[in-house]
Every structure is written in structure tokens, then in C-alpha cells.
Amino acid sequence: MQRFQILFRAFVRYFPRNFVSATLHSQGAITLNKPFLFSKISRRQPETRPVGIGYISTEIFLTSLGCRCQYSTNANEQNTQSKNIPTVDWKTLSFYSFHAFPNSFLHKTRELLLLKFGEMGIVGRIYIATEGINAQLSCPVEQLDELRKFCDQELKLENLEFNFSTIHVKAFRKLNVKIRNQIVSDGLEKGSYDLSNQPKHLSPEEWHTALSNAKTPIILIDMRNHYESEIGYFENSIRQDVDTFRDSIISMNKILEGKQNEDIYMYCTGGIRCSKAGAILLSNGFKSVYVLKGGITAYGRYITLNPSVTSLYKGRNFTFDKRLGEPITNDIVSQCHTCGEPCDTHTNCRNKTCNLLFIQCQECRKRLSRTCGSEFCLRLVKAWDEKFGRPSGFDDVKPGYQCVYDHVHRTRPKLVIERLGGASANVPSDLVEMLLEKNSNIKN
Ligand SMILES: [Zn+2]
Numbered sequence: 001m002q003r004f005q006i007l008f009r010a011f012v013r014y015f016p017r018n019f020v021s022a023t024l025h026s027q028g029a030i031t032l033n034k035p036f037l038f039s040k041i042s043r044r045q046p047e048t049r050p051v052g053i054g055y056i057s058t059e060i061f062l063t064s065l066g067c068r069c070q071y072s073t074n075a076n077e078q079n080t081q082s083k084n085i086p087t088v089d090w091k092t093l094s095f096y097s098f099h100a101f102p103n104s105f106l107h108k109t110r111e112l113l114l115l116k117f118g119e120m121g122i123v124g125r126i127y128i129a130t131e132g133i134n135a136q137l138s139c140p141v142e143q144l145d146e147l148r149k150f151c152d153q154e155l156k157l158e159n160l161e162f163n164f165s166t167i168h169v170k171a172f173r174k175l176n177v178k179i180r181n182q183i184v185s186d187g188l189e190k191g192s193y194d195l196s197n198q199p200k201h202l203s204p205e206e207w208h209t210a211l212s213n214a215k216t217p218i219i220l221i222d223m224r225n226h227y228e229s230e231i232g233y234f235e236n237s238i239r240q241d242v243d244t245f246r247d248s249i250i251s252m253n254k255i256l257e258g259k260q261n262e263d264i265y266m267y268c269t270g271g272i273r274c275s276k277a278g279a280i281l282l283s284n285g286f287k288s289v290y291v292l293k294g295g296i297t298a299y300g301r302y303i304t305l306n307p308s309v310t311s312l313y314k315g316r317n318f319t320f321d322k323r324l325g326e327p328i329t330n331d332i333v334s335q336c337h338t339c340g341e342p343c344d345t346h347t348n349c350r351n352k353t354c355n356l357l358f359i360q361c362q363e364c365r366k367r368l369s370r371t372c373g374s375e376f377c378l379r380l381v382k383a384w385d386e387k388f389g390r391p392s393g394f395d396d397v398k399p400g401y402q403c404v405y406d407h408v409h410r411t412r413p414k415l416v417i418e419r420l421g422g423a424s425a426n427v428p429s430d431l432v433e434m435l436l437e438k439n440s441n442i443k444n
């Protein structure tokens, strides 16, 4: 029994949290040789789902351990189960540190993070590299002290700043810890700049005062990607038309050529990109570089806590989680990519084989079934819904095929769809048939 529990714990770490909690909360879930129900439960939209690869591999695994498995296909039953799941109050936060970790430390740290954060019920995305750690998390409120203690004592990162969002939800489905070459990929040669050469980090209040009191136009650079700054930005900032941080460094160097003696102000979402970009500038002869400490996230908190202050940032702050952004002000500075109406809500195309990141208004969402509107996605989703009988559902369709777009095209809807639902580029014409055929053994 103990062996089973250990295996079970190791196993559930790799499955979505909502599946795991449903399983853990089901009667007899951890008892050998007793039948139990397991099913994917969405609190938002409890309903029966097609059996996917996750369920099949779950069944094979549990059966090999001597469990008898059955699927729940009863929506009411699932609904009742989901009501039994205790509600959790979440805090959404991020932190980073350019504290150098030895290479030999990385795998051990990853295992430790998966184990301890798993126990605390924390979900999110963590990158670790020899240059440091970068984490975006949703943490149950009652585990915050534990999280702090873990960072202080186990990771030895005392005085780590937890950068809290203004909107607190469970922003991630599960916990992901990845070992990377760098926590922020810069594309530069190793040793070409000194990370300890840190720019001046201004608190949101100092930043607000500096920008407000500037007598002459200042050089203010947005260090985020094009789709992030599309929905919100500091007024008078230079927004770079780039897809990655690497590209933003190349672009930044061009923009700032010959400006080594001027004051440079830069900002990003949480501060990590500017920590690096600022160090790169200072290592290349720039004299004074100011960055917004804690990024737009911290500035958003400052504005929320000081309602009499007029925000210099307009619109939303894009976030790399389920929320795809949180509002800083009510200004809508962008448009729906399909109809052109004012809108700042990002979504991913419902067809995960497309997964296009784009801005879509409610009208277009309804009209196009939350797809990007391309012929490929509309046909696939329509056929999928007909097959699985989910005419009103806007849940993701996962046909199990890699994304048809590279990372550049995936975030540039104007390159791949025409207004009002044209044909998408580079999609094989028979792909819909192939995907439906591939999934033909899936039963509702
Ligand atoms: Zn629209």
C-alpha cells in the first residue's frame, strides 16, 4: 500500500491539477483494488469530455498497479464531485533571482521544487538555470509562509521579492519546472556583459514621479514583445515590434545607438527582462539606466493602492498564464483582430493545433466559436462539435497534432488570417480530415 501511494504521488504530479484533485477527492481513490471514478472536472463547465490520451495512460498505469478503473460519464455526478472539492484562496505572484546556481544543483533543485511545491499545492511555471531562477506561481494563501520559508532556507534566496498581481486566481493548471540554459534567453555570447552591473531600480512611486516630472521627452523603452505592448503601455514609450527578448535586445541596441550619455528608462512585466537589458546597456558604456522595479505588475499594485494617482500606464498588463493579462486601467488601447472593434482580450484559438494568440471581442468569439476564424479551424471545430455533441461549448479542441505555426506566426494573427475568416496560411488542405481520422477511436 505504501509503495502504491509513493508511485501514485509520483504519477499524479505529471497530470493536470484538476484531474489530480478530482482523483484525490474521489472515494477510495488511493485504495488498491477498489473501484473509483475519475474524470476530468471543470468547475467552470462541468460536462462529459471525450476520453483523451491522459485518461488512457492513466488507466493503463493504474490497472498495472492492480486498480480497477471506470470512467464517470454522468455530468451530475461530476458536478457533485466538483462541489466537494474544497475551495482554495489563491495568490498569484512571481519572483526571480539572478543568484548563480552550480550546474550540479539544477536537477536536484528541480526535483525538490516539484516535491515541495507539489505538497504545498502550488501551480505555475518555473525556469531554473545556472544564472538563476524565474517563477510565476499561484499559491494557496495558507501556504505563503511555507513558500517564503522554502525560498529562504532551501533555495538560500533570502530577501527575495514576491511580486504579487492585482488579480488573484489559480492562473495555472499545473506545476511545471524546466531547466534551461538561461532564465531569460538573450542570444548573446557568454561573458559579453556583466549581470552584476545592475541598473537603478526605481520603486513604482519613484518611477511615477520621475516620469511625471520629466521636463523634456525622455527615452522610455518597453522591453516586452509586440503582442504584450499591444494591449497596454506607458504613454510615450517606444514599443518594439519584436517576438522575443533576444530580438528586443537587437532592436534596443539599434534604437539607443549613440545615446550612451542619455538617461534611459525601461520597463517590462515583472522586472526580470529589464534587470538583464539594463546590465547589457551598462556593460556597453551607457551611464544611467533606470528600470521599473517589479515591472508593470508592481506599478499596477501601486495604482490600485493609490486611487488618487492617475496611471501613466494605459490598458492591460499581458501575463503568461491562463488570465492572459490583468487590467491596470480601463482604457482599451487595442482592437479585435477580426472585426476591428475596440477590445483588449487575448485568447488562444480553440483549435490547439492552431493555438493562434489573438485579440477577440465577445461578438466574434460567439460567431466564430472562439476560433481564429480560419477555414481550417472553423471546419475542424465544427466537425469536432458535431462528433462530440458540444455545440455551445468553447472548450479547447485538442486533436493531438503539433502546432501548425512557428512561434512568430503563432502571435501574429495578421500574418495568418484574413479579416472575417479567410484561409489560413501553410495549413495542409487535408489536415482536418487527417486529424478527425486520427481521433476517430475517441468516444464520447
Ligand atoms: Zn470582433
Ligand SMILES: [Zn+2]
Binding pocket: 349, 350, 351, 354, 355, 356, 371, 372, 373, 374, 377
Ligand atoms: Zn485557429
